[in-house]
Amino acid sequence: MIATILRDLRQPEYIHVLINPLPVYGLAVGLIGLLVAICLRSRPATIPALVVVLVSAGAAWPVYEYGEQAYNGVLSMADEAGRAWLAAHKARAENLIWFFYALAILSAIALIVPVKWPKSSVWLAIAVLVLGTISLGVGGYISYAGGRIRHREFRNEPPPQQSPAAAGEVSPAAQPAGSVPVSARVTIQGLKYSPETIEITKGETIAWDNKDLTPHTVTSQSGGEFNSGSIEADASWSHTFTQAGTFPYSCTFHPEMNGTIVVH
């Protein structure tokens, strides 16, 4: 039994789903408490409500991190509509997660500052209530797409269409090749990137053409710089490099595939 629980806890998608109600429902409960405390003009009642808001907003961070780790696993299990919802879920989370971080910081300030300046308590609590309400809406918007990735029964509308500009780095595999001038092309074939190493100058764009039979990814090994998501067979993906440096990358599905981009 314990072994089963421990095994589940090693799965990022499991932890993501386990804790993702916190920034939504946890936050909602905290905000109700805060509203009551403000109406009562009670600092002692404000403190626990702010703590609940702080913990709930702060929980967005592990939810986000485990969500990122779960991306490839969920991607490979999702159907076509599910993949579109997954791309939307990821894009929304990456663009809007800052509301939660800002809320966590603001609620910490609202807890600490009134210790020295008691008069600021009510105004800070009101600010937390306003930002918290916006964040709650943002959380609902992110999780709306998340719930539709695997739950086909919730899909009462067609999946979101992504414009290349809105898709950004999130689902660029869907981006048509050639929409930006491409300086160099890399062919993916026989589980190899060819050429394996490519040198470009800052601001140039590289396109990867998947000529293999299976999906592949172009994912920077150090993490954040670039991640194509799944590039289906016969599809292309391109990325513009704006920073100089050496970027080793690999395929998350087939880790033996390696390549390097040198940006001068």
Next chain:
Amino acid sequence: MKTSFVLTLVGLLAVGVVRAQGPAAAPTDPQIAMIAVTADSVDIDAGKLAAEKSSNPKVKQFAQLMVSDHTSVNKKATALAKKLNLTPEESETSRSLKSDGDKNLEKLRGLSGAEFDKAYIDNEVTYHESVINAVTNTLIPNTKNAELKKLLESAGPIFNSHLTHAKELQSSLR
């Protein structure tokens, strides 16, 4: 029990391959297409079961990769068969692949936990070895159509990658 099953599988596949290798029974292109599609489907079915049933994250991830890679290969093979106006045809080899696959599924359904993971991965190692052997030594040399031959040749590195991955998992499960 497990060993005997794997041996039977290898045996049956070998019989199919040996028969196919005989000069009188060299597989035709429609039969080769069917063997390729069946070999993929068998692994997709096992992968789907393992993705749902296994609780080991590494095994689950491997199973998901098998489903997505083999589905993609199958899509290509089916599209090519359509383009070449080639109707896949059953043969002794494709039939034994299917029935062995079904037996494997039945066996896996009766297992759980670490026992399931081990049986699934052990079979994946043996299965990929047999398929690589059959593709390299029987299917590719007998394929007449150049495009079909090219497709089988491109599948080689993918199956080898799966085999390496499966072997790594096999030793980590010991």
